[in-house]
Amino acid sequence: MSTIDPTDYVDLVRRALAEDVGPGDVTTNTLVPAEARSTAEFVAKSTCVVAGLDVARAVFFELDPAVHFTPRVEDGDRCGAGDVLAELQGSSRVLLTGERTALNFLQHLSGIATLTARFVDATGGQLTILDTRKTIPTLRSLAKYAVRCGGGTNHRMGLWDAVLIKDNHIRIAGGIAEAVKRMRANGVTLAIEVETQSLAEVAEAVAAHADVIMLDNLSDAEMREAITLIGGRTKVEISGGVTLERIPALAVLGADVVSVGALTHSAPAADISLEMTGDAGTAAR
Numbered sequence: 001m002s003t004i005d006p007t008d009y010v011d012l013v014r015r016a017l018a019e020d021v022g023p024g025d026v027t028t029n030t031l032v033p034a035e036a037r038s039t040a041e042f043v044a045k046s047t048c049v050v051a052g053l054d055v056a057r058a059v060f061f062e063l064d065p066a067v068h069f070t071p072r073v074e075d076g077d078r079c080g081a082g083d084v085l086a087e088l089q090g091s092s093r094v095l096l097t098g099e100r101t102a103l104n105f106l107q108h109l110s111g112i113a114t115l116t117a118r119f120v121d122a123t124g125g126q127l128t129i130l131d132t133r134k135t136i137p138t139l140r141s142l143a144k145y146a147v148r149c150g151g152g153t154n155h156r157m158g159l160w161d162a163v164l165i166k167d168n169h170i171r172i173a174g175g176i177a178e179a180v181k182r183m184r185a186n187g188v189t190l191a192i193e194v195e196t197q198s199l200a201e202v203a204e205a206v207a208a209h210a211d212v213i214m215l216d217n218l219s220d221a222e223m224r225e226a227i228t229l230i231g232g233r234t235k236v237e238i239s240g241g242v243t244l245e246r247i248p249a250l251a252v253l254g255a256d257v258v259s260v261g262a263l264t265h266s267a268p269a270a271d272i273s274l275e276m277t278g279d280a281g282t283a284a285r
Helices: 010-021 026-031 053-063 092-123 140-149 167-173 176-185 199-207 220-230 244-251
Strands: 037-044 068-071 084-091 128-130 163-165 192-196 212-216 235-239 257-259 272-279
Touching: 010 053, 010 092, 026 092, 037 092, 053 068, 053 084, 053 092, 084 092, 092 128, 092 140, 092 244, 092 272, 163 167, 163 176, 167 176, 167 192, 176 192, 176 199, 192 199, 199 212, 199 220, 212 220, 220 235, 220 244
Parallel strands: 128 257, 163 192, 192 212, 212 235, 235 257
Antiparallel strands: 037 084, 037 272, 068 084
16 A cells, blocks of 8 residues: 655645634634533545545644544545445544544545546556646645555656656757757666657667657647557656546557646545544543
């Protein structure tokens, strides 16, 4: 099961709470007695793949470490409408104040995991689904974690951990061959991926001994011809205009991976709610 380091979200949780709560929850603090205690449940309202339970837990612990947060499923689990994802017990004020911030994280991340799982399922096991750098700034680690929860694979975390020579790099460098030559001449040991937008560029990338060739926005017929031209000499990535409906057709072309920006920039939030289920009593801990 995929894991995430708390350092990737603790500061985010603190900033999110500061943004939402400010100097205090006026409604809750006025209407709810300080001593009141409640139980609550996170409930899936539709089919989803869960991601972000630890982040949701951190929201309530930041407000009050005494809150009991008991997961009933694990990140990466597939859940149906009505399934309880986690149970909570603690200060009524804390549960109400943290509700929206926790849900914002949980719904967003579960939405990414759910969409990723749909893409992965559509490949029939014949193609690896990759994410991209098209993430909400500062949420990348969480978004890519959610992709892993959905069965997808992370492409690169940022600009430092992989080489991807894109069209603008190629224009500035003076061509694919020159761009690859400069990378190797400067001692770069990372795998070198080159973005190509035509069969002619694919041939250039093969001749330059690129490690990975990206077929960007090519037609299915052009990709089929490009993969034949490459002939297994490099790994092949499909990118650009990839929709869920296209995945079955792309999966049989013979590429290794397909990158899908929509996983992180267009995933609809999962439908999850926090439902107060009872009075925990003033003595409950």
